[in-house]
Amino acid sequence: MAVSTGGGEDEVMSTINITPFTDVLLVLLIIFIILAAVTKEPKLPDAHNKNRVHASQLVVIIDAKNNIQIGSQQVTLAEAPQAFAQLQDATQHKFNSVIIKADPKADYGTVLRVMDAAKKVDLTTFGLANHIEGTPQQ
Numbered sequence: 001m002a003v004s005t006g007g008g009e010d011e012v013m014s015t016i017n018i019t020p021f022t023d024v025l026l027v028l029l030i031i032f033i034i035l036a037a038v039t040k041e042p043k044l045p046d047a048h049n050k051n052r053v054h055a056s057q058l059v060v061i062i063d064a065k066n067n068i069q070i071g072s073q074q075v076t077l078a079e080a081p082q083a084f085a086q087l088q089d090a091t092q093h094k095f096n097s098v099i100i101k102a103d104p105k106a107d108y109g110t111v112l113r114v115m116d117a118a119k120k121v122d123l124t125t126f127g128l129a130n131h132i133e134g135t136p137q138q
Contacts, residue, residue, distance in 0.1 A: 058087055058098045058123065060114055064105040068114060077110065080117035088121050097125035 061069040068075050070083040088095075098118045102111050115126055 057127075058084075058091075058095055059129070060098055060100045060118075062100065062102040062106045062110055062114065064103040066107055066110045068110070070114075077113055077117075080114055081120050084118050084121045084123060088123070093122070096123055097127060098123045099127045099129050101129035 058071065063069075068077060068080060070080060071087050073083060075083045084098075098115075100111060100114065118126070
């Protein structure tokens, strides 16, 4: 839309041209799409812990493929409550805590379901094991 001052040849157009602005935005959008495709997933930070896991505590290991090991036996998610109950009976309900050592690539939902299975047999305190500096990694 043009605004006319009524002066003939010295007429001034006062419209805004947004074409250069649109071009810049499209170039920035393309740059961000390329950068998003190229960037890698960040590495999880290493936790520094001086407390060691005691051998007498109940330990659960969850690997990257969501395989669950409770104590020394390999179990499925459906068998987890029964395995926790057997461990509680074997230890005369001496412990109320579980140490969970989960691979960073394990599903978060699997960890939560294992914790829920442990809660069903009165194991209410949870600890997450991490790598202790100076020890070999598994």
